[in-house]
Amino acid sequence: GNSVTQMEGPVTxxxxxxxxxxxTYTATGYPSLFWYVQYPGEGLQLLLKATKADxxxxxxxxxxxxxxxxxxxxxxxxxxxxxDSAVYFCALTDSNFGNEKLTFGTGTRLTIxx
Amino acid sequence: EAGVTQFPSHSVIEKGQTVTLRCDPISGHDNLYWYRxxxxxxxxxxxxxxxxxxxDESGMPNNRFLAERTGGTYSTLKVQPAELEDSxxxxxxxxxxxxxLRDRNSPLHFGNGTRLTVT
Numbered sequence: 696g697n698s699v700t701q702m703e704g705p706v707t708x709x710x711x712x713x714x715x716x717x718x719t720y721t722a723t724g725y726p727s728l729f730w731y732v733q734y735p736g737e738g739l740q741l742l743l744k745a746t747k748a749d750x751x752x753x754x755x756x757x758x759x760x761x762x763x764x765x766x767x768x769x770x771x772x773x774x775x776x777x778x779d780s781a782v783y784f785c786a787l788t789d790s791n792f793g794n795e796k797l798t799f800g801t802g803t804r805l806t807i808x809x
Numbered sequence: 810e811a812g813v814t815q816f817p818s819h820s821v822i823e824k825g826q827t828v829t830l831r832c833d834p835i836s837g838h839d840n841l842y843w844y845r846x847x848x849x850x851x852x853x854x855x856x857x858x859x860x861x862x863x864x865d866e867s868g869m870p871n872n873r874f875l876a877e878r879t880g881g882t883y884s885t886l887k888v889q890p891a892e893l894e895d896s897x898x899x900x901x902x903x904x905x906x907x908x909x910l911r912d913r914n915s916p917l918h919f920g921n922g923t924r925l926t927v928t
Binding site for chain 1: 812813840842844846849850851852853854857864865867868900902917918919920921922
């Protein structure tokens, strides 16, 4: 079955540091890949997505590249801000038409200190 | 527009009791989903409604869980009787678009979740 493995947190960084949150996946076929973010007291929001190999998703300074050869979708940001403190979830959806389930990872809590 | 609303935000009940969670999707959204995150683990899919019909309920853990969406508007998720392992955060999401998630222009809109604690 499908699964997503994220680096374990929590992760604490200083403001303006470089961020990488690792994500690897196991899936049949050609899944689409997503990063969702949950800010304190809020619901999950889609941060970015990539639907085929070598696609790069980007939003709010975050980037992730769909790497089929390494089955990875690592999240990166060049210079983090305090406002980026949140829980980040990597997720995938199956390539089969009609399958609309998201399979999530365990989430990585990120804290940015001034 | 109002977002996805869930209530209660928190619920603490004793093992064996019954709890009903409610989700109000964004108006006009035919697709409604329930997910849950147990004990800080991964968020897992429970089920998917299209209007009032259950499109996919493959993630429902057992028959102690009953989801309904009468009239195709709000949805309820009842747990009866609750067990300790049911503790976690229950998320609801809605979407206007149909078809595979990867093709949608509008993403899933998640509510803030209901934190359920069974003691």
